[in-house]
Amino acid sequence: MSYHANEKGYYGEFGGAFIPEMLYPNCEELRQNYIQIMEEPSFQEEFNQLLRDYVGRPTPLYFAERLSKKYNTKIYLKREDLCHTGAHKVNNTIGQILMAKKLGKNRIIAETGAGQHGVATATVCALMGIECVVYMGEIDIARQAPNVARMKMLGAEVRPALSGSRTLKDATNEAIRDWINNPVDTHYIIGSVVGPHPYPDMVARFQSVISEEIKTQLKEKEGRENPDYVVACVGGGSNAAGAYYHFLDTPEVGIIAVEAAGKGINSGESAATSALGKIGIIHGSKTLLMQTDDGQITEPYSISAGLDYPGVGPLHAHLFKSGRGEFISITDDEAMTAGLEMSQLEGIIPAIETSHAFAIFDYKKFKEDDIVVINLSGRGDKDLNTYIDYFKL
Numbered sequence: 145m146s147y148h149a150n151e152k153g154y155y156g157e158f159g160g161a162f163i164p165e166m167l168y169p170n171c172e173e174l175r176q177n178y179i180q181i182m183e184e185p186s187f188q189e190e191f192n193q194l195l196r197d198y199v200g201r202p203t204p205l206y207f208a209e210r211l212s213k214k215y216n217t218k219i220y221l222k223r224e225d226l227c228h229t230g231a232h233k234v235n236n237t238i239g240q241i242l243m244a245k246k247l248g249k250n251r252i253i254a255e256t257g258a259g260q261h262g263v264a265t266a267t268v269c270a271l272m273g274i275e276c277v278v279y280m281g282e283i284d285i286a287r288q289a290p291n292v293a294r295m296k297m298l299g300a301e302v303r304p305a306l307s308g309s310r311t312l313k314d315a316t317n318e319a320i321r322d323w324i325n326n327p328v329d330t331h332y333i334i335g336s337v338v339g340p341h342p343y344p345d346m347v348a349r350f351q352s353v354i355s356e357e358i359k360t361q362l363k364e365k366e367g368r369e370n371p372d373y374v375v376a377c378v379g380g381g382s383n384a385a386g387a388y389y390h391f392l393d394t395p396e397v398g399i400i401a402v403e404a405a406g407k408g409i410n411s412g413e414s415a416a417t418s419a420l421g422k423i424g425i426i427h428g429s430k431t432l433l434m435q436t437d438d439g440q441i442t443e444p445y446s447i448s449a450g451l452d453y454p455g456v457g458p459l460h461a462h463l464f465k466s467g468r469g470e471f472i473s474i475t476d477d478e479a480m481t482a483g484l485e486m487s488q489l490e491g492i493i494p495a496i497e498t499s500h501a502f503a504i505f506d507y508k509k510f511k512e513d514d515i516v517v518i519n520l521s522g523r524g525d526k527d528l529n530t531y532i533d534y535f536k537l
C-alpha cells in the first residue's frame with residue numbers, strides 16, 4: 145500500500161481536487177509545475193539556506209530525561225517550537241513563497257483562523273517584499289488580537305470576512321473568491337496538508353524536513369535512524385505529515401496521531417475527526433470530516449485554536465482508514481494537564497496543540513527501551529492567557 149499521493153492527488157480513496165471550474169486554471173498551473181520546481185537545484189539551495197539561516201534549522205532532537213523517567217520509556221522531542229515564529233508552520237510558508245516566486249506571482253493571499261498561519265505567511269511576504277492579504281473571520285479578528293497586530297506589524301493587510309459565522313470557513317470562501325478573480329498574479333498559500341491537489345502533497349513535502357532531520361539526529365544519538373513510534377498532534381495535519389513522512393513506508397515505525405476531543409468525543413463540542421468524521425468534501429478535498437446526517441459541516445470545538453478544524457488532510461484519513469496510523473483523542477482537560485506537566489518536568493511550555501500529544505501516556509503504554517519521538521510543534525507563548533485562565537495562575 146502507498147501512503148503517498150498518486151498523480152491525481154489520491155491517498156487511497158481520499159484526496160483529489162474538487163474545485164469550482166473557475167479555480168481549475170490556478171490549481172492546474174500549480175499541479176503541473178510544483179514537483180519540477182521543488183526538484184530544481186536552485187530552488188532546493190534557496191529553500192535549505194532559508195531554513196538554516198532564517199528559520200533556524202535543523203531544530204534539535206532533544207532527549208527528555210525527566211519525562212522519559214516518569215513514563216519509563218525513551219522520549220525524544222523534535223523542537224519545532226524553536227523555529228522562527230514559534231512553530232513548524234513557517235517551513236511550509238517559506239517553501240510556498242519560493243514556489244510563488246518561481247511561478248512569477250507577485251501577490252500572496254491566505255486565510256487564517258487563529259492567526260498562526262497568517263503570521264507565518266505575513267512573515268515570509270515581508271522577507272521577500274511581496275504584497276500580502278490575509279482573510280480572517282470578523283469574529284476571529286476580535287478573538288485573536290495579538291496575531292492580527294503581528295500581521296499588521298509585518299506589513300500584511302488583514303481583510304475581515306463578514307459573511308456566515310464570520311470564522312475560518314468564511315475566510316476560506318473569501319480567499320477562494322479572491323484567487324478566482326486574480327488567477328495570474330496571485331498565489332494562495334494554504335497552511336496545512338488540506339485543500340485540493342496538489343496542496344496536501346506539496347505541504348507534506350515542505351514539512352518533510354522534520355522527519356528527514358529526525359532520521360539523521362537519531363542515527364547520531366541512538367545509532368539507528370528509525371524510532372519505534374513517532375507522535376504528533378493533528379489539526380489539518382501538517383506537522384504530523386512532516387514528522388511521519390520519511391517513516392510512512394517503514395512499518396516498524398508506529399505512527400500515532402493525536403486529535404482534539406474538546407469536551408469529550410460525545411459532548412457535541414469536539415474536533416476528533418477520526419472518531420466522528422464521515423467521508424465528504426471540504427476545502428476541495430475528499431476526506432473525513434465532521435458533518436450532520438444531511439452533510440452540513442459541523443462546527444468543531446477545541447480549547448486549542450490550531451486543532452479546531454472539522455476535517456483532517458487526506459493523508460491522515462488514509463492512515464486512519466488503512467490502520468497504518470493509530471489515532472488517539474485527547475480532551476481539553478487532559479491536554480492542559482499534560483501541558484503543565486511538560487512545563488514543570490522539562491522547562492518547556494508547549495503550545496496547547498502540542499500539549500495534546502503529551503497526554504497520550506494514559507492511553508498508550510510503551511516499553512522501557514522503546515524510542516518515542518514526539519513532535520513538539522510549537523511553543524506556548526501564544527497560549528499563555530488560556531493557560532492562565534485555566535489554571536488560575
Ligand SMILES: *Cc1c(COP(=O)(O)O)cnc(C)c1O
Binds near residue numbers: 232380521
Ligand atoms: C497550527 C498548529 C497546529 C495544527 O496544524 P497542523 O497542520 O495539524 O500541524 C499544531 N501545532 C501548532 C503549534 C500549530 O501552530
